[in-house]
Structure formats: structure tokens, C-alpha cells
Amino acid sequence: MKRIITLLALSLLVNSCDDGDLTQENISFDAVTVQRCTTNALLYKLKENEALIFEARNITFPTETTSQEINISATNRIIYRFYNSTVSAATICESIPPAIPVVTEEWTATGGKIVINTTAVKSTNDTDNSSKITGYNHNITFKNITFNKVNGTQVYETFTFGDYVMSTKTLPFAFTKIIKQCSVTKQLYDKNSSEALILDIDSALIVNAVTPLNTPRVGLISTIKNKLTYRLFSGLLTDDYFCNTTFPATPAISEEWIAVAGVADTSGMIEVTTTANGNAFKHTVVIKKAKLKKGNSDFLLGDNYIYGELLTTN
Template sequence: MKRFLGILCFVVMISGCDDGDLILEDINFDDAPVATCDNNAIIYKLNEKEALLLELPEVVFPSETKTQEITIGGKIRVVYRFFNGTVKKENICETIPPVTPIVVDQWTANAGGKIVIKSTPIKSTDATNNSTKITGYNHYIVLKNITFQKTNGTQVYDEFIFGDYTTSVTSIPFAFTKTLGQCATTKQVYNFINSEALTLNAIEANLIKNEVTPLNAPRTALLGATTNSLIYSSYTGGILTENYFCTTTPPTTPTLFQEWKAANGVANTEGIIEVTTTTFGTGFKHTIVLKKVKMVRGSDDFYLGDNFIYGELITN
């Protein structure tokens, strides 16, 4: 009997002994959306009386496909807070938060862990011509090698999925008219409006000729990196004019903001230029159609559609 009591006391003593590292508490924000404050660098998730906060000053959520790995420490913080009532955005974002609810406990991630952000484009598709537009970017956030310092020890995560945070972008307008211009010397064809331009460069000599094309038999060529290269450019700091094109040295303003280049064409498949020539008064009208063209910048792309009418070029 004494032996049994001794064993029982030993078990009770072990059960009552907590070194602070053995108690694991579940952090569950699976159903909570990611939100952001308008006046600071905090993004967060709320779950009734709990809040999971990422403070990310000077971290940029890019408008391009990109993976960032940010080390926790200094101004970069990960905090898990407990409140004595239902927590709302005002408790997180306001400079002077409401009096209630109040924070009753807080876990803070130790320095050295990583915040990994994978940014990828969000696209919309036009069902009429299958063209696509990038409307925003999704930023998938994962916390890696995280150690939370708690009031009663630590809690470690090799990987903790924070979730998806989305940002919107201004869609590329592509608001061009159908009137094309051409440089006399380089033969570059261009279309522009306001602060955007779409140029067709180093065109094959036999593509645009003052000869009427047979019915349903346009001249064709493939887009390429050097010959028949198609480039979309947008600018800041001014409005484009006719004088911007056909000069040996382009003007310093407006300033190039971003540039997208067409992917190389594949015979009978994609990246195809079609030119149909008809008479126009004493001259000729060349209607240029771009078929199944994908525009690329870095790892991102968008699709001009199955048939994109580039425009009409008048020559004499």
C-alpha cells in the first residue's frame, strides 16, 4: 500500500510540474479574413476575443510575381493578443483604441523567425475574346520557424499559415484608337493615347506593302524578340505626343513607368500578325490584327485575346 501511494504521489507531482514549454494551445484563425489598417503598417486577423497581428513597416506588397522572406525583429513584429471582449478593427487600427475590450494577454514572436510572402497576379477574363487583365495581386503569407514567448513558456511553429492578403491594381487601359502612325526611317508602327503606347518595331519589309491583298489572304508574320517586336509602354510625368516617336533620342518626359513585351510567336498557333491591305483614296489602308498574343513582364503576363485589332495604317 505504501508503495502504491508513493507511485501515486510521484505521478501527481509530475502532472503538476509545468516547465512552461509543454502546454500547447491552439491558434486557429482559419475562417478569419486577412485585413489591413489604413493608417499604419499592420495587417491582422480577428477571431472573437483574439487578434493575430503582423506589423510590417517599410514592407512593400509588390505588383509583380515575387517571393519575399522577411526576418522578424526590430520593427517587424508578430503578436498574438487576447481580449476580454469581442475585438474589432478599431481596437487594432485606431491611434487611441476604444477603452473596451482590453488586452488581457499577449504572445510575441521572438526575433529570427521568418515571414514569407508569395505574390501572384489575380486575373479577369473577357469571355467574348478570351483576353485577360491583371486586376490585383494575391499575397500568400506564411510564418516559418516561429517561437511565441508566452506568459507560461514558449510555443513553436515550424510553419504557420497566416493566409491570403489581396491588393488591387489599376488595370492597363488599352484605350487606343485605331489610327496608327509610322516612322519614315525606322518604319516603326505606333499607337498612343495619353500615357500609353503600343509599338510594332523592326517590321519585316514584305509585311506592309502598297499592294492589295487577296480576299481572305492577309500577309502574316510571327512576333519576335528583335524582328516584329511588339511592346506596350506606359508613362508618368506627362502626356505622350506625336513628337515622342520617330526621334533618334526620345524626349526625357514623360518617363517610362512599365514595359511589357509580346512573347515570341509560334507558327499557326500564337503570336501572329495579320495585315490586310485595301485601297484608300489615292493610297492604301493596312489593317493590322494581332492574333493570340501574350504580353510578358518578368514572370507576369496578360493575353490580348484571340483577335486584337491593332489599328489601321494609311500609306501613299
């Protein structure tokens, strides 16, 4: 009988020992906001005495809608830490971290992929249905990530890190609404010192004849005729930039947005109303429901964007 009891006790002791196999300890930061250190490339999530750290040293977070997949590596590290007390941003971001709290356990990712899906964050004007891009949201997920732990490894097929939102300066659109026209190409443009809105207008829309009441001349935006282009420049923009055979290289273009082709009675329409102005004619150009696009990002000019007024004479 004593031998049986001894064998049972030994069996229980052996089964209770850690054999080094995987132990499914759950890491959960789903309800925690992604933050970023201001002095380095660390993104992190904190929860009481836990920290999930993403060192994005060699990663560019783009200002356009796109996707990228990067290998977890020595320069793009993922680390999970457990502390002996509550952890704060100072613990993560300071070059010389405070002595307390102390790391009691650390897991380091040794393999897997970092997937970043970037989309534009927009604000919409409910009055005119225009929109502006105010930032970019970078949704970060780790695929097939393997953590090295003290007692083995742990693998997650899909691990959601979360959304990292970067704000961006909205496009100024600080135009004068006074349109100028090139004498040869008949191209229209409105400009200030740093941006231009250029319209390769159909010549049939600018005619020195008064349009009937509530009957403007109408055209559709396309990639050639009635092509609408917005450009933001990194240097001083003057009238010398326009009306040349080709556009000069300076000032350099920092952003270019091109309107998508219009659909009759639906979107991307140009309306020109012409009135007499003494011995001249005033052409008021309105762009209706136009969408401007750069890469995979876009924004709306609104239901009725007043491009401006052009004065012509016979």
C-alpha cells in the same frame, strides 16, 4: 498506509504543476480573411476574442509576380493576442484603442522568417479570351516562427497567415486605332496622352498592294522583328516621343510590357490586310493571341486584337 496515501497525493500534485515546458496551444485562423488597417501598416486576422497581427512596417508589397523572404524583427512584428471579449477592427487600428476589450494574454514572435509569394490576380473576357491584371495576391507564410508566451515558448515550423489581396488599376488600352508610321525606321505606333503601343514591324508586311480575299500577310512576333511593346507613361505623351534615333528620357515610363515570341499557327501572330482607299492603301493590322509580359507577370491581348489602320500612298 497513511504514508502511502500522502506520497501518492504529493506525486499527483508535483505532476500537475506547470514546469515551464512548451504547451501546445493551437492558434487557428485558417478560415479568417486577412484585413489591413487604412491608417498604418498592420495586417490582421480576427476571430471572436482572438487577434493575429502582422506589423509590416518595412515590407513592400510589389505589383509583380515575385517572392521574398524577410526576417521577423522589431519592425516586422508578429503578435497573437487574446482578449476578455469580442475584438473588432477599431481595437487593432485606432491610434488610441478603446478601453474594452482588454488584452489578457499576448504572444510575441521573437524569431523566424516571413515568406511572401506574390502572384497576379486576373480577370478574363470569355468572348475574346483577353485578360487583365486587376490586382496582386500576396500569400504570407511564417517559417520556423517562435512565440514567447507567459509560460514558455511555442514554435511553428510553418504557419500560414493567409492571402492579402491588393487591387490595382488596370492598364487603360484606350487607343485610337489610328496607326502612325515613322518614315525612316518604319516603326508603327498608336498612342494617346499617357500610353503607347509600338510595333517594330517587318517591312514585308506593309506593302502597297491589295491582299487577296481572306489572305492577309502574316508575321510572327519576336524580340527584334515584329517586336510589340506597350508603355504607360507618368507624363504627357506627344508624337515628338517617336521616330527618333533613341527614345527620349521624358516622359518617364512607369510600366513597360513586351510581347513574348510567337509560335506559328498558335500564338503571337500579326496579320495585315491591305485594301485600296482611293489613291491610297489602307492596312488593317490585327494581333492574334499575343501575350505581353513584365517580369514574371503577363496578360493576353485576346484572340483577335485590332491594332488599327494605317494609310499609305505610293
